[in-house]
Amino acid sequence: MITDPPILRMRRNFERPSPETVAALRGAATGHLVDAMGGSGALDWQIKPLGDAAPFCGVAITCDAGPADNLAVFGALEAAKPGDVIIVATTGHRAAGVIGDLVAGMARNCGVVAFVTDGTVRDAAGLQAVGLPIYCIGVSPNSPVRNGPGTVGLPIVVGGVAVAPGDILVGDADGVVVVPRQMAEKVAMQLAVVRANEAALEAKVKAGLRLPDFAATLLKSGRIEELE
Numbered sequence: 001m002i003t004d005p006p007i008l009r010m011r012r013n014f015e016r017p018s019p020e021t022v023a024a025l026r027g028a029a030t031g032h033l034v035d036a037m038g039g040s041g042a043l044d045w046q047i048k049p050l051g052d053a054a055p056f057c058g059v060a061i062t063c064d065a066g067p068a069d070n071l072a073v074f075g076a077l078e079a080a081k082p083g084d085v086i087i088v089a090t091t092g093h094r095a096a097g098v099i100g101d102l103v104a105g106m107a108r109n110c111g112v113v114a115f116v117t118d119g120t121v122r123d124a125a126g127l128q129a130v131g132l133p134i135y136c137i138g139v140s141p142n143s144p145v146r147n148g149p150g151t152v153g154l155p156i157v158v159g160g161v162a163v164a165p166g167d168i169l170v171g172d173a174d175g176v177v178v179v180p181r182q183m184a185e186k187v188a189m190q191l192a193v194v195r196a197n198e199a200a201l202e203a204k205v206k207a208g209l210r211l212p213d214f215a216a217t218l219l220k221s222g223r224i225e226e227l228e
Contacts, residue, residue: 007148024188036190043159056114058085067093072150082111090119101126
């Protein structure tokens with residue numbers, strides 16, 4: 001005989017990056033962060049800002065709500081700290097919005113700086129009025145239930161990327177990038193290198209550069225087969 005599982009499993013006390021580490025990544029372009037991590041770290045390309053959602057940077061508070069349910073979101077609201085980003089796994093379920101404008105307003109009131117999900121949201125016009133950056137797959141007017149089961153503050157997978165509570169999330173018009181907490185300081189240092197290289201190349205392009213040095217070298221390396 002088995003017993004009914006808990007409707008929600010929560011871990012409120014997880015390790016967080018320092019405010020200084022988060023600040024070092026704030027304002028970074030997602031593409032630059034991906035380059036600083038060796039070319040990966042972005043959620044599935046379909047997870048994009050809703051409307052003209054602003055860029056964001058904050059600490060991940062993770063929740064797994066499952067399909068057509070959002071009880072875990074309310075658990076995340078209760079556990080969230082100012083500067084957090086609520087990120088919700090729905091197993092990619094798209095037939096019901098995981099939150100609407102009222103829950104987004106509650107999240108804003110809790111100091112949450114953004115909401116990210118691999119599912120859909122509802123009340124698009126109201127969400128725009130709330131002003132909380134929303135990053136999602138799309139919009140559905142269908143509503144979820146609040147039955148669970150779900151988790152808060154435990155590892156999840158969203159958009160093909162593993163996300164742990166305390167990771168740093170950064171979003172802009174291109175999408176959302178996950179910077180693992182353990183890598184964040186190293187990524188911040190590498191970010192400075194990426195930015196310097198990008199600025200140098202941008203200056204060359206503005207000055208008339210037609211082909212970067214590495215490409216010119218490869219094209220003259222003898223490894224190119226010229227066809228008649």
